[in-house]
Amino acid sequence: MGDVMDDILKIFFEECDELLPELERGLGEISEDESSQETINAIFRAVHSIKGGAASFGLDRLVRFAHVYESALDGLRSGQVEPDPAIIKTFYLAMDVLSDLVAEAKHTGDAVEDSRIEENVQKLEAIIGREGDAPATAEVGETPVPEDFTPVAVDFGGFDFDEPAAEPPASMLTVKFRPHSELYVRGDDARNLLLGLKELLPEGGAEAMQVVCETQTLPSLVELPVDEAHLGWTVRLPEGPGGTTEDDVQAVFDWVGDVCDLEIVRDDAVEPATADENHAVEDEAAPQEAVSADVSDSLPVPQDEASSGVVEADAQAASRPAAAPPAKAGRKREQNASIRVDIGRIGMLMDMVGEMVIGQASLESALTREGALHDQELVKRLAVIKTLTRDIQEAVMAIRAQPVRHVFQRMQRVVREASALAGKDVALVLEGEETEVDRTLIENLTDPLTHMLRNAVDHGIESPEVRQAAGKPAQGTILLSARHRSGRILIEIRDDGGGINSKRVLQTAIKRGIVPPGVSLGENEINELIFAPGFSTAETVSDLSGRGVGMDVVKQAIQNLGGRVTIKSRPGRGTLFTLSLPLTLAVLDGMLIECRGSTMVVPVSSVVELVTVKMGEDVYTIPDGSHVVSVRGRCIPLIYLGDELTLPKDMIGEEEPHHMGRAGEDGQMIVLVVENEAGARAALVVDGVRDQAQVVIKSIEKNYRQIKGVSAATILGDGSVSLILDVSTLIVSATKRIDTRALEAIAERAA
Amino acid sequence: MSLNENKQTGRQMNGDTAIPAGGREQMIIFTVGDQRYCIPILSIKEIREFEDPTYLPHCPAYVEGAINIRGNIVTVVNLANYLGTKLEADNERRVVIIIEDGVSRATCGLLVDSVIGITEIVLDEIQPISVDGGAAELSGLVSIDERVIRILRLDTVLARLLGDDAISAAVG
Numbered sequence: 001m002g003d004v005m006d007d008i009l010k011i012f013f014e015e016c017d018e019l020l021p022e023l024e025r026g027l028g029e030i031s032e033d034e035s036s037q038e039t040i041n042a043i044f045r046a047v048h049s050i051k052g053g054a055a056s057f058g059l060d061r062l063v064r065f066a067h068v069y070e071s072a073l074d075g076l077r078s079g080q081v082e083p084d085p086a087i088i089k090t091f092y093l094a095m096d097v098l099s100d101l102v103a104e105a106k107h108t109g110d111a112v113e114d115s116r117i118e119e120n121v122q123k124l125e126a127i128i129g130r131e132g133d134a135p136a137t138a139e140v141g142e143t144p145v146p147e148d149f150t151p152v153a154v155d156f157g158g159f160d161f162d163e164p165a166a167e168p169p170a171s172m173l174t175v176k177f178r179p180h181s182e183l184y185v186r187g188d189d190a191r192n193l194l195l196g197l198k199e200l201l202p203e204g205g206a207e208a209m210q211v212v213c214e215t216q217t218l219p220s221l222v223e224l225p226v227d228e229a230h231l232g233w234t235v236r237l238p239e240g241p242g243g244t245t246e247d248d249v250q251a252v253f254d255w256v257g258d259v260c261d262l263e264i265v266r267d268d269a270v271e272p273a274t275a276d277e278n279h280a281v282e283d284e285a286a287p288q289e290a291v292s293a294d295v296s297d298s299l300p301v302p303q304d305e306a307s308s309g310v311v312e313a314d315a316q317a318a319s320r321p322a323a324a325p326p327a328k329a330g331r332k333r334e335q336n337a338s339i340r341v342d343i344g345r346i347g348m349l350m351d352m353v354g355e356m357v358i359g360q361a362s363l364e365s366a367l368t369r370e371g372a373l374h375d376q377e378l379v380k381r382l383a384v385i386k387t388l389t390r391d392i393q394e395a396v397m398a399i400r401a402q403p404v405r406h407v408f409q410r411m412q413r414v415v416r417e418a419s420a421l422a423g424k425d426v427a428l429v430l431e432g433e434e435t436e437v438d439r440t441l442i443e444n445l446t447d448p449l450t451h452m453l454r455n456a457v458d459h460g461i462e463s464p465e466v467r468q469a470a471g472k473p474a475q476g477t478i479l480l481s482a483r484h485r486s487g488r489i490l491i492e493i494r495d496d497g498g499g500i501n502s503k504r505v506l507q508t509a510i511k512r513g514i515v516p517p518g519v520s521l522g523e524n525e526i527n528e529l530i531f532a533p534g535f536s537t538a539e540t541v542s543d544l545s546g547r548g549v550g551m552d553v554v555k556q557a558i559q560n561l562g563g564r565v566t567i568k569s570r571p572g573r574g575t576l577f578t579l580s581l582p583l584t585l586a587v588l589d590g591m592l593i594e595c596r597g598s599t600m601v602v603p604v605s606s607v608v609e610l611v612t613v614k615m616g617e618d619v620y621t622i623p624d625g626s627h628v629v630s631v632r633g634r635c636i637p638l639i640y641l642g643d644e645l646t647l648p649k650d651m652i653g654e655e656e657p658h659h660m661g662r663a664g665e666d667g668q669m670i671v672l673v674v675e676n677e678a679g680a681r682a683a684l685v686v687d688g689v690r691d692q693a694q695v696v697i698k699s700i701e702k703n704y705r706q707i708k709g710v711s712a713a714t715i716l717g718d719g720s721v722s723l724i725l726d727v728s729t730l731i732v733s734a735t736k737r738i739d740t741r742a743l744e745a746i747a748e749r750a751a
Numbered sequence: 752m753s754l755n756e757n758k759q760t761g762r763q764m765n766g767d768t769a770i771p772a773g774g775r776e777q778m779i780i781f782t783v784g785d786q787r788y789c790i791p792i793l794s795i796k797e798i799r800e801f802e803d804p805t806y807l808p809h810c811p812a813y814v815e816g817a818i819n820i821r822g823n824i825v826t827v828v829n830l831a832n833y834l835g836t837k838l839e840a841d842n843e844r845r846v847v848i849i850i851e852d853g854v855s856r857a858t859c860g861l862l863v864d865s866v867i868g869i870t871e872i873v874l875d876e877i878q879p880i881s882v883d884g885g886a887a888e889l890s891g892l893v894s895i896d897e898r899v900i901r902i903l904r905l906d907t908v909l910a911r912l913l914g915d916d917a918i919s920a921a922v923g
Contacts, residue, residue: 351821351822351823352822354822355821355822358819598805598806644808645808645809646808646809647806647808648806698822698823698824699824700807700817700824700826702823702824702857703823703824703825703826703857703858703859703912703913704807704814704817704824704826704912704913705912705913707807707808707809707810708808708809709808709809710807710808713805713817713824715819715822715824719819720803720805720819721804721805721816721817721818721819721824722805723805723807723808
């Protein structure tokens with residue numbers, strides 16, 4: 001039982017993770033004046049769903065806050081509160097509190113301080129207060145309700161705001177409902193609904209409720225099937241202050257909307273008949289069968305109009321997932337159908353597809369050996385299988401792809417909080433949120449992006465006074481954009497701040513001992529210094545950034561993902577950080593090289609060039625016994641890959657060279673010039689280059705320890721295991737130093 | 752050649768020293784050099800033909816290389832080198848026994864000279880051997896038909912593979 005609850009709780013939190021970004025997106029649209037009624041409804045539904053879910057798990061703090069939030073949003077929904085920037089800001093802050101409360105309930109975040117909740121509640125209540133000028137309970141029937149919107153219960157009871165001055169005249173609500181058999185199958189009972197309706201009435205007012213059970217459709221006892229529902233109820237209860245609203249009634253039927261016919265009619269002499277008509281049409285859950293003979297006189301709706309509405313209502317009821325509150329129905333209809341799948345299963349699928357590709361390749365090579373491929377029919381069939389396999393592989397990869405929106409939207413909050421702390425006014429503009437990348441990458445992007453955006457707010461954007469003095473708008477803008485380019489994803493962070501003060505950066509670097517004094521560096525090289533470990537130009541360590549762990553951590557994280565960071569800066573105009581990342585962490589573009597009979601993979605991203613050098617002329621021995629090779633006047637340390645990796649020597653030259661290049665003539669050798677992220681280069685001596693291919697990255701550490709110079713392994717088309725070289729560690733071990741960049745730059749300048 | 756069907760209600764997933772009294776356990780017997788060894792049958796995932804593995808750089812001498820088993824990369828241990836005996840030269844019958852650790856789910860392959868068969872061992876008949884004698888690789892001895900069979904400790908094999916460098920340096 002506990003497990004079941006845990007699972008449901010997990011689903012609730014997953015839902016929260018989806019709803020909170022939706023809320024954020026909605027608020028963003030409203031603040032950009034792009035809001036429609038549907039947007040407002042969407043954010044309202046998001047908060048409402050969180051509240052509803054939280055209530056069923058007894059997450060009281062969350063419920064209480066969501067409730068106030070919802071009430072405040074209701075003012076927006078009803079048009080009684082105009083969304084001005086101050087209110088939007090309040091909503092944003094409240095959203096942060098809400099998501100922190102979710103994190104608290106999830107035990108992934110620190111407990112939210114009561115004072116913070118209280119402060120936000122007060123702000124929200126101030127908004128509710130404004131709306132309190134208009135009678136809240138009179139809202140029903142007066143507010144234009146959008147056509148496809150099902151009202152959501154809003155309980156104002158527990159909150160202290162002005163009671164409506166003008167009370168609508170007392171009227172009666174007629175609630176007719178007829179449960180389907182499925183309602184009973186679910187273990188629910190009509191009794192619960194009746195009790196729920198009774199609870200809506202004020203204490204002691206229960207006698208005002210009239211309940212009539214409709215037994216007309218009940219067959220005689222002899223013919224009665226035991227598991228079918230035949231009863232319907234008609235309940236009349238008073239509406240109005242202290243009584244119930246139509247919304248309240250809807251709320252009672254929230255969880256049974258799809259298995260119960262429901263019709264709510266206001267029996268109101270004072271209101272004009274047109275209002276009644278509107279209600280009947282809006283009542284999507286009012287199917288025709290509920291219009292039984294004895295009550296049809298109280299329903300002033302032409303029969304044909306009602307029946308046209310029924311078709312739509314039924315279709316909607318069918319598309320509505322079980323147990324989803326009706327409030328969600330509108331949204332569910334718009335969304336593409338989706339299911340949740342455990343990521344482990346997709347990983348398994350990936351593995352199996354990989355195996356299928358290998359299996360197909362080995363089938364092909366076996367057929368080729370048998371000489372069977374002269375058979376045209378066979379070749380055709382094989383081609384079909386090949387195409388299918390490739391399509392399946394792509395489809396599986398696509399399953400793992402997700403839009404970067406999730407990460408990007410989280411950044412809104414980062415910027416909001418950072419700018420509040422730094423006392424600056426910064427707007428974050430997002431572009432290309434729909435760009436899709438592999439899920440594993442998305443997960444790993446959050447931390448580096450957070451760091452970079454905090455830095456942009458803290459160091460990049462100037463204070464409002466300085467900005468205005470420079471003739472720029474007081475509000476700084478950071479543009480965060482994503483797009484695909486040549487099989488990679490480019491993420492740009494562009495701010496319109498002061499740019500990098502290269503003089504100060506250099507001074508700091510010298511002060512921190514990162515570069516020796518008196519060094520002369522180019523603009524770009526100075527900019528690169530901000531990625532050096534232990535570098536920070538901030539004079540005071542602020543809460544935001546400035547601990548000197550920021551940018552080098554960012555760079556490390558991006559490199560670990562197989563990406564690169566570049567900076568462009570224009571003084572006074574702003575800074576542009578560009579992250580170039582692979583689309584997935586599961587696949588890598590590799591160059592297949594041969595060395596002493598082993599095939600190995602070098603990531604293409606780190607290959608600079610492939611050159612043939614003459615052993616006698618280009619290779620020099622330096623005093624410590626190692627070798628360097630001169631390629632176009634640049635001396636590059638030489639790594640004899642076979643020796644470096646202790647490959648056994650006896651396997652050279654066994655097979656025919658079927659690759660592009662091989663050290664054919666004596667005195668020549670092929671070197672692959674590789675570069676690490678810092679720009680340090682080394683030349684790998686290889687026997688040949690065979691191919692270039694996309695390889696699936698497999699861990700070797702699962703069943704073995706880490707190998708120096710090897711980052712992972714892969715399985716080639718013939719089913720054999722091949723190692724992926726870790727160029728960075730190879731270069732480090734060859735050059736015996738880690739920070740090769742600055743020294744090389746010095747050497748270059750000296751030359 | 753999967754032996755998964757030969758499941759039995761044995762409790763002994765690992766060939767470690769904690770052997771309960773009174774029980775019987777099915778073991779698979781194989782040869783390495785001129786010695787006979789056995790391991791519990793339940794720790795075996797499959798037995799495969801030997802195929803040329805990919806050499807792993809900087810590996811200790813007893814690591815033969817890595818092979819691909821349905822998309823997983825599995826290290827093959829040359830048991831002869833590991834146990835310090837001599838390998839039979841040019842043996843056609845040599846196979847790789849793929850074992851899986853019940854706890855850590857780590858997998859590795861053992862290159863052996865030949866598999867002889869399955870036998871049921873009465874656990875009481877196992878004679879423990881002292882670790883002081885330098886036999887951390889073995890958990891005990893048992894004699895069947897006048898021949899002494901050594902029981903291999905699989906957890907030691909896996910622990911060394913997964914990177915206890917101090918031990919592997921001493922052995923390799």
